[in-house]
Amino acid sequence: MPAVPPEALLITVAPTGAETPKSECPQLPTTLEELVATAQSCEAAGAAMIHVHVRDAGHQPTLDLGLLTETVDALHEMTDLIVQLSTGGSVHDPLDKRLKVLDARPDSCSLTMGTTNFGDDVFANPWPFVCELYQLAQERDVVPEFELFDLGHAHALGRLLERYGPPPGGKVHCDFVMGVPGGMPGTADALVAGVAALPESVTSWSATGIGRSTLPVMLASLAKGGHLRVGMEDVLTISRGVPVDSNAQLVERAVALADLAQRRPMSPGEARELLATATSRRTR
Incomplete structure (x- = not known):
């Protein structure tokens, strides 16, 4: 397939997370039906990948493998989106359960490159865990998205790639998660510094601003x-x-701003090519 043109923009939607209670935000998609409907509306609006956290019947965050697998299968059946599962879960999930997320067979997974303060909590990602999760993603042919909450995480990414080689497909995609209390600030200056610190092997990157950032x-x-x-x-x-009324509203705003920057949302097929997911490699 031809290279993805530079004006094409990967828009990932992260519709739920693990922090906000359903009782405080009724429009948050926490059931499978709500998540599928959200995915469909966001795909129609211009998203190409969905970053998934799963909730249980009581709307609480969970890493239950059955629910994760059911969600991945439903999203694959009902949308063309790249399905990326969070391996972070909530800040309280144990490391062994986070490793088992890949058993649900997602296209992609998040892989946070280090421990960071997360508000009043600590998001634990010790180096041995990072290395184990990365090797497991390589074995399972799951494309990781390297999550960078701080500048040191960019350096850690270089160490990881030097030690264990590239991800499946050879592309290296990372996401700057900015504005978390305890991580890098959500500013243009911080993003410029982060991009300058990226290893040369990085082939694409995205950015996420939390809250007012x-x-x-x-x-x-x-x-x-x-x-x-x-x-x-x-x-x-x-x-x-x-x-916010819906996740699609946030995707639509991103598309509108991208249009001003003379960029357009890429299709899921282009996103698979950008990230070299297993599906894109099988269809070449």
Whole structure:
């Protein structure tokens, strides 16, 4: 297939997360039916990948393998989106359960490159766990998205790739998660510094701004030629004091800003080519 053109923009939607209670945000998609409907509307709006956290019958975060597998299968059946499972879960999930997420056979998985303070909690990603998860992704032919919450995580990514080689397919995609209390700030200056610190082997990157940093990070990423992650996992307002109606609304805003930057949303097929998922490699 031809190379993905530079004006094509990967938009990832992160619709749910593990932090916001359903009781505080009824429009948050927490059931399988809600998640599938959200995925379909976001795909129609311009998203090409979905970053998935699963909730149980009580709307609580879970890493239950049966629910994860059911969700991956339903999203594959009902959409063309790349399905990326979170291996972070909630900050309280044990490391062994986080490793088993790959048993659900996603196209992609998140892989956070180090431990970081996360508000009042600690998001634990010790180096041995990072290495084990990466090798497991290589064995399972799952393409990782390397999550960078701080500048040191970019350096850690270089160490990981030097020690264990490239991901399946040879492409290296990472995402800057910015504005988390305890991580890098959600500013243009921080993003510029982060991009400058990336290993040369990185082939694409995106950026996520948490809360009020959403728009500054989105605009900075577009200006630097990066890609975007948006969604109700990361922000619950569309403007100051105005709640988000749906995840599709956030995707639509990203598409509108991209249009001003003379970029257009890439298709799921182009996204598979960009990330070299297993599906794209089988169809070449």
